[in-house]
Amino acid sequence: MTAASISESSEGATRRTPWLSGVAIFVAVMTPLLAYLAPLGFAPLLALAGLLALPGLRLTRAAAPPLLILVAIALWAAASMSWSPLAIDVSKLKGYGDIESLTALKLFLQLATYGAAVVALRGVSDPGARRAATVLAYGAVALAGVAALDSLTGAAIYQTLHQVTGEAIRPDLAMVKVSLSTYALALLFWPAALILSRLWRRGLIWLMAVGTIVTSVICSSDACLGALAAGGVVWLLVYFARQTGAKVLVGLVAAPFVLAPLVVLVAVQTGTIAWLHRMVPASWDARLNIWTFAADHIQRHPFRGWGLDASRTFGPAIPLHTHNAQLQLWLELGAIGAALAGVFFCWLAYGVVRLSQRSRAEAAMAAAALVSYLVIGGLSFGVWQEWWLGLGAMTLIACGLARAVAQPQWTGLDELTPLA
Template identity: 60%
Template sequence: MTTASVVPEKGTPWLGGVMVFVFALTPLLGYAAQLGFAPLMALAGLLVLPVMGRPRAPAAPALMLLLLAIWAAYSMTWSPAAPPPGSLKDYGDVEKVTAVKLFLQLALYGAAVAAALRLSARAADRAATVMGFGLLALAVVVGVDALTGASIFQKLRVLTGDPVRPDIAKIKISIGCYVMSVLFWPAAAVLARRGRKAAVVLLLAGVVTTSVLSSADSCLVALAAGGAVWLLVKGTGKLGGRLLTLAVAAPFVVAPIAVLWAIQTGFWGWLHGLVPPSWDARLNIWAFAADHIQDHPFRGWGLDASRTFGDAVPLHTHNAQLQLWLELGAVGAALAGAFFCWLAYGVARAAHTDRGAAAMSGAALTSYLVIGALSFGVWQEWWIAVGALAIIACVVVRRSSGEYSDELVELSSLG
């Protein structure tokens, strides 16, 4: 009688160390320096590049993002936000151009995600543990600080020689809610797998408390939507993943049409009478954007054109789908929508083997898209970095279970 030899899993100490480093810094950045997620993810990409091997043909999602970046760069030829000729005199000037940053982010953030896909189960488990308990610590600290009126944050800023007013301090810690709302799902999965159900409740309490006290309404909407998707995928498996794919696709297709229809039918005016001032301002921005999308529905106004409309659109549209339509037209909306639909359909495929992990990934994706549809600009580096970080978090949770397959994501063209 012969027994099959078991080939030991190849260790990935360097890649695992990079991921532990990233998740160890996540609580600090999530609390005090959210803009730091962009350089953190870029550094992670640089650190893993030397061991990633030779380049290969881009995977489907990487190709979608590459085409989106190329189209965005091409749109600068007609964008009113294009830098004047001769203004790009050195690397610092070039690096500030959004089109250039998109290519750098795709390469570096994509390399970091690709590295997560190569982690051994043991390395992934270490990274997942640091991520789960780190986010729990962040939720507790931010929740306690929110209850005290951000007094801890104010004292820290005094110690660093950069004091802030109490109202500004509350706004600063509220930004951490967005990070926690997206990473809540993989962190909760890690804690639940280790039998720490009380920790999951504490994590949720911290996120909700901070969101309520800091008036981060979109975080509460994101958590609720993510919870609904988690229940849907957990309960129905592949069917839930397919429904999620349709739900993700719809806004990328119909966002401007839906807004124009709502205005024409009077529904928009009815909403104006119900919502608080911050949401009323969003309704005005969305109506303006939908109206101007009609001028250039196919090509859009050009990358960063949202910044050129003055007070009508303060920096961006506060809705990812409308900003894509406004700046990059139907082409840009289709490419971005295809990428996120690919992620969503990966949830359906993953549900075959692990509904829990699929539900986690679907909920994180939903939370990210909901916040993007209500709060931030599409091209904000730190928010793109949080998206990449969320993908990495979901990947390490799945790889740590030993049941990972590559349905969910492979962003990088490096293999």
């Protein structure tokens, strides 16, 4: 996703990587299937991919900065458990269920496995990466088409699949399940679009876009629509303004991590929040209440935060998490945690600046995917949800695979072998 890996891509093209190519194709095949059938499966998929990719893992200097930042976040999160109201007595941990509840431990395991998957699959040879990229792009188009058709029919396909397994599901719950596929589509749209454009399959890009938008509208996936819109604006900014646009992106990425609590507090003081309460539907009204409560409580422990997973301890005022990544980081890990996370995402954004010097199309893709992830994270999911972190890692992998498709040397799915 960053220009720092250009030299590594060149190196990967000169060596055969049949095992890594196989892992990449496996991940590409599973991604659309999980996005539709079981989005929570992105957590075990990326963990498995990391373990499978270990034989081909090559730690490089370019991979060190982001990994060190993520290690620092995990260490600070673990340290914050000492003052978190959800602190767990280690001596009372007995079974797997108790250990599985340790978010701090899971962060280190995810960093090791997801990180291994991202770093190792950047070393896939160009032929192998092109094959995996093509599978991923066609899979994204198929996912968009199936999700749109299912949403138009009231999730009839999803209900039928459940009946086949002997587990009936209510139509309204089936629609919710179908809506989850839009989050993967919103993130994978950008690398898939680049892949399809380089394979001269531009008509499929429009099909994927229409399918994603139709599903998002029918299923009320407002965050996905916002992500697509914001991603499109940033794509245009970076594509046409190139390095200047990419530099603006760095500031846009940094701002929410610095200003999120202040913006909410100012909005409360100026009456903007009260005005919005009268304008927005119930789901957004609930978000406004959560954000106001979180911003107010951030003031009590602005530097250290309330501790990891503290969001879960405020009862109905915050159901599970704040529905805003930046506010959750401020609330749980304080200014220190928010700053570390901001540095990580700004590092990714600065990689777009470097990448824009080489390819504006690849830079625009990376910028749009990054912003889409931040927009959805700023409106929908908890920071520490395993599947959401796994989907973020998958987006990084997808952007890396897309960059290997330099020319339309082949356009079908009939060249999946050999894997090197």
